[in-house]
Amino acid sequence: MEVLVIGAGLAGVTSAWYLSQAGCKVTVVERQSGPGLETSYANGGQISVSHPEPWANPGAPATVLRWLGRKDAPLLFRPHADAAQWRWALAFLRECLPGRTVRNTTAIAHLADYSRDQLRALRASTGIEYEAGTGGILHLFEDPKDFAHVPAKLRILQDLGIRAQILDPDQAVALEPGLAAMRGRLVGVLHGIDDECGNAHLFCRALAAKAEEAGVRFRFNTTVQSFEVLKRAISGVRVEDAEGRNGMLRADAYVLAAGSYSPLLARSLGERLPIYPVKGYSITAPIIDPERAPHLSLTDEARRVVCSRLGNFLRVAGTAELNGYNLEANPARSAAIVRWLDERLPGVADASRAEHWCGLRPTTPGNVPLIGPGRTGKLFLNTGHGTLGWTLACGSGQAIADIVTGLRPEPDFPFIRPR
Numbered sequence: 001m002e003v004l005v006i007g008a009g010l011a012g013v014t015s016a017w018y019l020s021q022a023g024c025k026v027t028v029v030e031r032q033s034g035p036g037l038e039t040s041y042a043n044g045g046q047i048s049v050s051h052p053e054p055w056a057n058p059g060a061p062a063t064v065l066r067w068l069g070r071k072d073a074p075l076l077f078r079p080h081a082d083a084a085q086w087r088w089a090l091a092f093l094r095e096c097l098p099g100r101t102v103r104n105t106t107a108i109a110h111l112a113d114y115s116r117d118q119l120r121a122l123r124a125s126t127g128i129e130y131e132a133g134t135g136g137i138l139h140l141f142e143d144p145k146d147f148a149h150v151p152a153k154l155r156i157l158q159d160l161g162i163r164a165q166i167l168d169p170d171q172a173v174a175l176e177p178g179l180a181a182m183r184g185r186l187v188g189v190l191h192g193i194d195d196e197c198g199n200a201h202l203f204c205r206a207l208a209a210k211a212e213e214a215g216v217r218f219r220f221n222t223t224v225q226s227f228e229v230l231k232r233a234i235s236g237v238r239v240e241d242a243e244g245r246n247g248m249l250r251a252d253a254y255v256l257a258a259g260s261y262s263p264l265l266a267r268s269l270g271e272r273l274p275i276y277p278v279k280g281y282s283i284t285a286p287i288i289d290p291e292r293a294p295h296l297s298l299t300d301e302a303r304r305v306v307c308s309r310l311g312n313f314l315r316v317a318g319t320a321e322l323n324g325y326n327l328e329a330n331p332a333r334s335a336a337i338v339r340w341l342d343e344r345l346p347g348v349a350d351a352s353r354a355e356h357w358c359g360l361r362p363t364t365p366g367n368v369p370l371i372g373p374g375r376t377g378k379l380f381l382n383t384g385h386g387t388l389g390w391t392l393a394c395g396s397g398q399a400i401a402d403i404v405t406g407l408r409p410e411p412d413f414p415f416i417r418p419r
């Protein structure tokens with residue numbers, strides 16, 4: 001079976017790998033010059049199984065209202081005269097209902113748990129290196145009111161089979177001495193024991209190289225422009241290369257893994273995907289005091305900031321901005337991340353030499369990705385991974401390979417059913 005994968009980010013590269021392992025002849029079409037150069041380039045690095053709760057939860061509307069008008073707010077909504085943005089915002093509100101939140105959290109947790117296991121198996125079988133860090137994620141709490149909800153969160157995680165524990169500040173510093181500088185701020189910590197971290201861009205590159213060895217063909221600098229449809233099924237994709245040459249590529253199945261651009265491509269097929277680009281920022285700063293740099297990945301829940309040690313660098317990422325496909329960097333947004341680093345881990349990394357980056361999370365209202373067949377014949381979706389595309393990558397890649405080849409995917413997850 002010949003399969004064409006559109007996009008070589010985390011979703012596309014993992015789809016290609018697992019499809020090739022299933023015996024398919026795979027071609028990946030990517031408009032950039034290499035794998036993982038858009039949203040999968042400089043994310044927070046977390047494999048965060050212990051944080052399955054989506055942004056859309058019963059507390060979100062009040063939190064978002066509180067942040068309105070603050071330029072450095074963790075979540076910023078810039079209204080546009082864009083029906084897609086308003087449709088998405090309304091759907092987001094609907095996903096804040098308690099029942100929807102439970103459903104979405106459960107679905108994400110099942111896929112995330114499976115995905116982390118797939119990642120570990122992949123690492124063991126291929127030996128790929130991507131600055132992986134194990135030992136868990138520490139969720140930091142500085143406000144007693146926020147920390148009061150943690151026992152209930154722990155119970156939810158335990159019910160979902162996710163190992164986690166509550167630590168007091170001294171226990172947290174004993175586990176992660178890199179927290180010593182912020183000891184005085186902490187009221188408590190939730191430790192996601194089996195979480196991991198790693199450099200998503202290096203992962204994409206390393207896995208793409210392995211996939212190439214296994215026979216996958218990558219066509220970089222090639223943009224998919226549109227689909228050709230015959231009798232309600234895709235018969236080919238029109239592409240253009242860097243020299244402006246056009247061509248048509250054909251396959252037996254087409255996996256759409258184009259991140260935030262998936263809905264724009266799907267629109268030409270008459271399919272409306274509920275995905276909106278949610279911009280986030282990161283800085284990658286060289287570590288100047290390795291002794292004091294944390295080894296475990298950190299999450300500051302209240303400020304929506306995460307921090308991961310990747311090789312000789314600290315990656316600090318966060319913030320969410322609903323501002324269309326605008327990829328301009330807003331200095332006020334990255335300044336909030338720099339401030340977090342300087343205040344919580346002073347003298348550990350040099351923010352003045354940091355690489356600044358922003359990317360568009362392909363986000364569905366409930367943060368549950370779209371995995372399964374599209375409405376058009378031969379179309380398959382592996383997209384919409386939002387805030388957790390790195391966490392969910394390997395599980396989603398294996399699942400779409402199963403679906404395309406007619407197998408039933410393993411996790412208990414609301415995969416799209418064939419129509």
Ligand SMILES: Cc1cc2nc3c(=O)[nH]c(=O)nc-3n(C[C@H](O)[C@H](O)[C@H](O)COP(=O)(O)OP(=O)(O)OC[C@H]3O[C@@H](n4cnc5c(N)ncnc54)[C@H](O)[C@@H]3O)c2cc1C
Pocket residue numbers: 006007008009010011012029030031032035036037038039040041042043044045046047048222223224225257258259260261262265279280281282306317318358359360361362383384385386387388389390391392
């Ligand atoms: C600031 C920030 C922090 C994050 N932190 C984390 C984290 O800690 N943990 C976690 O799990 N997730 C995190 N995420 C989310 C995660 O990075 C994304 O969910 C994930 O990268 C999405 O991968 P993707 O493959 O779907 O999209 P992308 O990586 O964007 O890949 C899509 C690819 O499709 C290509 N493409 C698009 N259109 C076309 C076309 N027409 N023709 C050819 N190619 C095309 C693009 O060039 C791109 O390479 C974070 C995201 C951000 C922005």
